[in-house]
Amino acid sequence: MFLSYTNARARFALAAALMALPVSSALAHGFAGQRFFPATILTDDPFVADEMSLPQISVNPPGPDGARETDIEIDLAKRITPDIGVTIRDQWQRLQPTGLPAVTGLGALQTGAQYQLFINGPHEALGLLGLNVTWAHTGRVQALGAPDFTTLSPTFDFGKGLGDLPRSLPYLRPFAVTGNLGFDFPTKTESAGVPNPNNFNYGFAFEYSFPYLQCCVKDIGLREPFNRLIPLVEVAFTTPINRVSASQTVGRIQPGVIWAGQYFQIGAEAILPATRLSGHGYGGVVQFHIYLDDLFPRSIGKPISEWW
């Protein structure tokens, strides 16, 4: 990720980078005991899965220099074995700098490898180790600020439902949190004079599950579509840990709601910059997310190791 403010080019690069925070869109959904975790939009999910986001459309808030970007993204997650998965993601971008013609093109290709570290049903807890790679020269480097260097990003993703709280606290039990902790290690220390720092990435999704309330705590009479809604707030930040000042943290806050259905889910969130350097105003994102394991439970929805 670019984080520099020394010249116009650097600001342009920052604006582009802000549109693709490394703790970006999630790919997985899953279960831990009776807890259903939906796929979240901003933060990665702590699951390997067979799923696809097609599409995810983001209208981002204006960057610090006023540039505005619209993204159309496709994500695919596939299990190799029940505990090992891979991901691939790319996006088409339209960047409208202030006072300049709009530019369009592909962003950097991102891939990931994941290992399901644990799933604890009774405590509704899970953990996942991942290594994401953002590949050099796979997007429009000059026009859109896509990286000319590869970045390795090891991550630890986790989830925890509060269903194991005492039953005397019934209305807290539908709460859950998922989170990502990770680092970016760019393979070049600078690009065209702009430093490429190592970054610490951290993001969380705070969810209140109406499906959980209905099935496991108290049937309050919600019916469709409300019994499938999961209101949530996602936050994600990137803090440089070398080469530039740590005060140059950027981040986002995304309140919204997810509706989870039979074969797919739909999510919609507002996008709010979390720091002055993250931009201003607001944007929005919608995601149509398909559960391949539910659509094709006996074929491509299974882990590849179980195809034969």
Added chain:
Amino acid sequence: MRRILTALVASAAVLGAAPSAWTHAFLDHASPAVGSSVPASPPVVTLWFTQDLEPAFSNVTVTNDAGQRVDLSNAQIPQGSPDELQIGLKPLTPGTYLVSWHVVSVDTHPTEGTFTFEIKP
């Protein structure tokens, strides 16, 4: 922002046309209702799911505060109601009871859950 609103409207349209069942079998509702208080001991606990169940791999138990089984160990999926799971109960005294279920849907996805109901004194 207009594009976002358009997308939201389109999403709502899709949502309205969505199928009514989950592929994973989730608990839709139960009798006695999840978290409810009832005035007398019910003869059975009935659970309705969002997906048809595999009888060989679906079960439910009911226990009291002490963890003792109070059901009749006769869990069954009634004929003609493949999304329903029932179990008979012994006569229950006032107290709180835990229903624990574990089912496999016809497309082989397993799910599980628990809830309580209370019999008023």
